[in-house]
Amino acid sequence: MKSSYFTLIFIFLCSCSAIAQKLVLEEATVNFKVKNAGFWVNGYFDDVKAEMELQQSNCKIKKLNGKLKVASIHTGISLRDEHLKNDDYFDIELYPEIWMELLYCEAQKGKSIDTVFKLVIKNVEREIHIPLTMERDLNRILISADFEINRQDFGIGGDSLTLANEVLVSIAASFK
Structure with a gap:
């Protein structure tokens, strides 16, 4: 009888360690x-949401998703911001959000995590490799x-002699 209690307690403790900890975006x-045209244009989005879950037993990322409202784009020039919202760029009437979802992650040395995300912009899905850093x-x-x-x-911006194809993206988030 005692051994069955210990077995039940052991199973309960093991199953609790597999529970995910849902974090709140700060x-x-x-x-x-x-x-x-040879000059760097910097910008940001200020309406960003994200959710993250960690495996409690080993702090491995179980879930990491994010989305942003494209209408919240800021480049420092309001006329350019409005133009970027049109159909030849982001087309916010049809595609108001950009979102990404974690597909794969593997811890590397130190704080580095090798990840693959599904990124969706204008209803076009691409799997992209993103080297992620996580600190406690x-x-x-x-x-x-x-x-x-x-x-x-x-499909953002079409062909252009002056606009580079490569866009550098930087993301930072804190969760509690």
Whole structure:
């Protein structure tokens, strides 16, 4: 009888360690830069949402998703921001959000995590490799990533002699 109680307690404790810890987003930033006519254009999105779950037993990322409202784009020039919302760029009437979903992750040495995300822009899906950094700070989890995408893969901006195809993206977020 005692051994069956211990067995039940052991099973319960093991199953509890597999439970995911759902974290709450504190703050997130998504910045980008692209060359246009030889000059860097910097911008950011300020309406960003994300969710993250960690495996409690080993702090491995179980879930990491994010989305942003394209209408929240800022480049420092309001006329350019409005133009980027049109159908030849982001077409916010049809595609108001950009989102990404974690497909794969594997811890590397130190704070580095090798990840693959599904990125969806203008209803075009691409799997992209993103080297992610995750740090634990007292009572928060901090993640950051720098990566590059090709805007033409997503039908943004069409062919251009002055606008570079490569867009540099930088993401940072803190979760509690």
